Amino acid sequence: MLLTMTTTHRPATDLGYLLVKHPGKVHSFDMPTGTAYVMYPQADDDRCTAALLLDVDPQRLRARSDAFELGQYVNDRPYAASSLLASALAKVFRTALRGASRDRPELAGTAIPLEIHVPVLRGTPDLVTRLFGPLGWQVAATPIPLDPALGGDSRYVDLHLTGELRLADALNHLYVLLPVLDDGKHYWVAPDEIEKLLRSGAGWLAGHPEKVLIARRYLAHRKSLATTALELLEADLPAPTEEEAELPVARKAPLAGQRRDAVLAALAEAGASRVLDLGCGGGALLTALLKEGRFTEIVGADVSSHALDIAARKLRLDRMPQRQRDRIRLIQTALTYRDDRLRGFDAAVLMEVIEHVDLPRLPALEASVFGYAQPSAVVVTTPNVEYNVHYEGLTGMRHSDHRFEWTRAEFTAWAAAVAERYDYTVTVRGVGEPDETTGSPTQLALFRKI
Template sequence: MLLTVTTTHRPATDLGYLLVKHPDRVHTFDVPTGTAYVMYPEATDDRCTAALLLDVDPRRLRAQKDAFELSQYVNDRPYAASSLLASALAKVFRSALRGASKDRPKLAAAPIPLQIRVPVLRGTTDLVTRLFTPLGWAVDTAPIPLEPEIGGSSRYVELSLTGELRLADALNHLYVLLPVLDDAKHYWVAPDEIEKLLRSGEGWLAGHPEKVLIARRYLAHRRALTTTALQLLEADQEPATEEEAELPVARKAPLAEQRRDAVIAALTEVNAARVLDLGCGGGALLTALVKNRQFTEIVGADVSSRALEMAARRLRLDRLPERQRDRIRLIQTALTYRDDRLRDFDAAVLMEVIEHVDLPRLPALEAAVFGHARPGTVVVTTPNVEYNVHYEGLAGMRHSDHRFEWTRAEFAAWAESISKTYGYAVTIRGVGDPDETTGSPTQLALFQVTA
């Protein structure tokens, strides 16, 4: 099976630096299902094409359950792009998938003109278009006909994608969506596949209109894994407007990223070193905190053991050097109960947490966090319900698990009540692009202890 990546960026041969594969020779890799080759059928200053060819060894394939006796040898796996090609891509272009380039770091971070061709791809024109168009690609497909004596079209298409994207984004799109179109992974799908999906889908999957289908197929229709992946995506991303979903390349940072940046900016402003992430979920904020050396002790707390397991995977705790690992702890606790382990910290963060608490239980959270734990600073973010009118098609609240969403006046009144009851001074800020009438999509309160 074959995949080609072409650029007309000048000099086009810089593609070799981005892929970390020299255009002057053929590169060979042994992969679990055969042999992968990377070569350059053309390499000039004006145009450069890298080809990934996967030669599948049928003896290394495992026949599908309930398949006929010779299915290991008689199948489309050596020819049609599938999860086998995605796995080979991940191995041979590992640095490029991460967006890392020692020789051309600025180019790796910039969108460049790209054309990607997959001569044989399992899927329909409609599905291929639905998957790739929201990511900024111009999609051109041609159904592959059956033999003339049979007539009609097969279940395969020839695919051409054109656009200006970061090479890393393009490769991650392929890494996720090739198995989705194939819908028949060649290996056992374990829980760690969720982390692969979230990592490769960072920045685009949460806002994709077909994210449910993508998660379900990528995770081999395993309901528990799909549910967990979607919950983590929803917790980390606000609904995207139609315009945001269609922006191809140089789009603004997603609201979830802006929110994390605003929280970290607030923690930096107060010189916090020992930080609690209360209701840490799958570890989106924890990952950002770990990267900042200002934070010398970081504790993630959540009531869900599954969320903590996901956070541990996301942080790769088992692979961190000892010095780094000693900075981080994950603890299971309910935020509506007093917990001495949460006392004596410089700061605590409740990022998109309070709206998930039933209103009658909210005073218990307030007493446990502001009264008992009593950190020097508390950063709280929550949706601004007034802004919801800008989300086309949104009916009700932004998340199915939200118990309430406050107006700016309601949030300000709550924050003022907290400050008077527990001895904190509070300032309120908006996060995200503000609207003159409805304000910003997210509202942030910075509480600082006064007594």
Template sequence: MLLTVSTTHRPATDLGYLLVKHPDKVHAFDVPTGTAYVMYPEAGEERCTAALLLDVDPQRLRAQQDTFELGQYVNDRPYAASSLLAGAIAKVFRTALRGASRDRPELASERIPLEIGVPVLRGTESLTVRLFEPLGWQVEATPIPFEPEIGGDSRYVELRLTGHLKLSDALNHLYVLLPVLDDAKHYWVAPDEIDKLLRSGAGWLAGHPEKVLIARRYLAHRKAYATSALAQLEAAEPATEEEAELPVARKVTLAEQRRDAVLAALAEVDAARVLDLGCGGGALLTALVKDRRFTEIVGADVSSRALEMAGRRLRLDRLPDRERDRITLRQSALTYRDDRLRGYDAAVLMEVIEHVDPPRLPALEANVFGHARPRAVVVTTPNSEYNVHYEGLAGMRHSDHRFEWTRAEFEAWAQRVAAEHGYAVSFRGVGEAHDDTGAPTQLALFTESTESDVTA
């Protein structure tokens, strides 16, 4: 899956400053569905091209709605531009999407000659033109033919866009309209997608002649979401010049709130040596490394691939020795004893226990709370009562979840574990709470029992 961005603005290599990616290097980024690479097939004073290549791993990509038994393995997702590529744009070009550039701030706010290439895009020629042309692009959407023996055109086009636009506008157009043309998303659509649409569509979506179609398709045909987004577009008044210069507050995601809550709990117990059990690709590890209070950080996971991803995400090969010595990655199964995990100040099980088969939970409890026995343990897990607020959700929040507990079920489990292993436990919600159903995430903080805890 490929996207190219070219400019003839001189010096053309300034494109590297706008994208915050050096033209002399190949940059690699882990994304949920594979690996994204940024490279420059040409980089000269006259013309510069940056290429975003998304290498989709079929084993990590699960089709949301399979039409046949092998649908999660046999599909066009690794090749045709879609929301997968939009997600990679959001991660890899985050600064450029915001229109920020530390080294070339004036250029970031300037319209420059741009050429966008997408070799394979699912969508019709007419719809592609209807979506991009009103935004100032000259559009060439060439249908890709079937093989001669079959004849006719496929449902894919080769897209070429040319125009004078700000790079940030161009990237935001792609971020929104690629999944609109594909008319599908690779992930479950939640209410926060409304904010993403409005943020990325700022300055152009409200006046777009196809804004209704864009809202409906971007929000996966969730009528209530699309209605809300369109109402907010209608209600928004043009900002004054002074207001336009004010920074817009970004909504903090639930994942960020969860990490912050875990860090706060670790600070509460004055932990310096921390285990991240079931660390996955290293989302929490990244936050731990940034906090100097944590002098020793261990990420443990049963998946060697997850540990490789975490290592790349942390850029362990580029860290100074002093920083590198703070971090250890270990392959370890939480349902088996591991002496290497003993003696730490705190352990974190962030969104982990719900991925364990219930018959295996006693083994996890014995090994984490009994054998490893850190001074404190932080556990987070979804609150199943809150699921009613996610429109269209049938069943659990993730296909790999073995269970999701109510608040009462989680508290009963945590209190039993605490009593059996000599811990005290307290509870708190994470995320915006509802009066009836509580917060979307529930957190338990286990601390070693003192004599007063036992007698109480």
């Protein structure tokens, strides 16, 4: 089982620093199913190729359940790229997968010309292209013919990928998509596989047009795991049944991005520098806040410790420079209870949060945020239910966890009542491309303390 990576970045031998494997040596690693080797068939300033060879030992495949007695010996595991090769990638190139390099840190964060070759891979040219094409690769997947006596093509392809990407991104694409194409993991898939998928898919999986297929196959068609993974991905990009559903008219930009931009604009309008992201979830808004230097203190708060863990990984808090790390912290709290840690801020954001609260509990949230924490400004966004008629196939609310969705009149009335009760002024506006009859898909209210 073979995979090669080639670069023409000069000096090309810097590939050895990125992979943390010296080009002048042959490196070997013991694996549960055999031995992995890393070697360099070519290594000079103009061109450098690193090869990962996995020598599978049939004796170590005994734990697999096969259809016949000699199944552990008569199979394609030693030759066709699969989850076995992905596991070898994770062990052998662990540092490179993280995008870290002690010797060439700047290069690790730079896109370089890369050529990936996988000589034998399960899959059709169409599927391989659908998976790798959206990630910036030029894909050449050539079917491998069967024996001439049989005629036709086999179920395998010879894959060549070319592109200019960060090496870490390339390795993470392979780590996720090789098992997806193989569609037969060699080990039991447990819930911790969700974390591996989200970690390796950070920055690209949420927006991939085949993310549903990827999640299902990567998680061995375990429906509950795939559903959970896809729901967590919504922190970056809502599923098609929500705000990002395909509409009959072209969109200028994804609604999730427009909503974040609208929130950032409202915070700038309020002159805020110390900001609370209440119900921060997986950290989509936190990432945008960190990019804005005017926000000197950022706090992400959520009732779910799991969501906070995802946000921490997404933000890469463990590797963040100390100066940046001092600007942000994550806390676990319930928004329906008073919390002294939330007091004294310039602004608080409730972005797509209130509709997840049971209506009888909403007054408790209002009292906690507007009455007790009392930030100088509060930004609230929520779906406009009138706009739902534009989402083809949507028969209920935009998300299964929504407790309610309001019309524009209902949201305006609620905002006015809260403002009067807690001494705020409020302005309400739409977010997203407006329709003449139904208005914009999202509603935003900016509260300012009197």
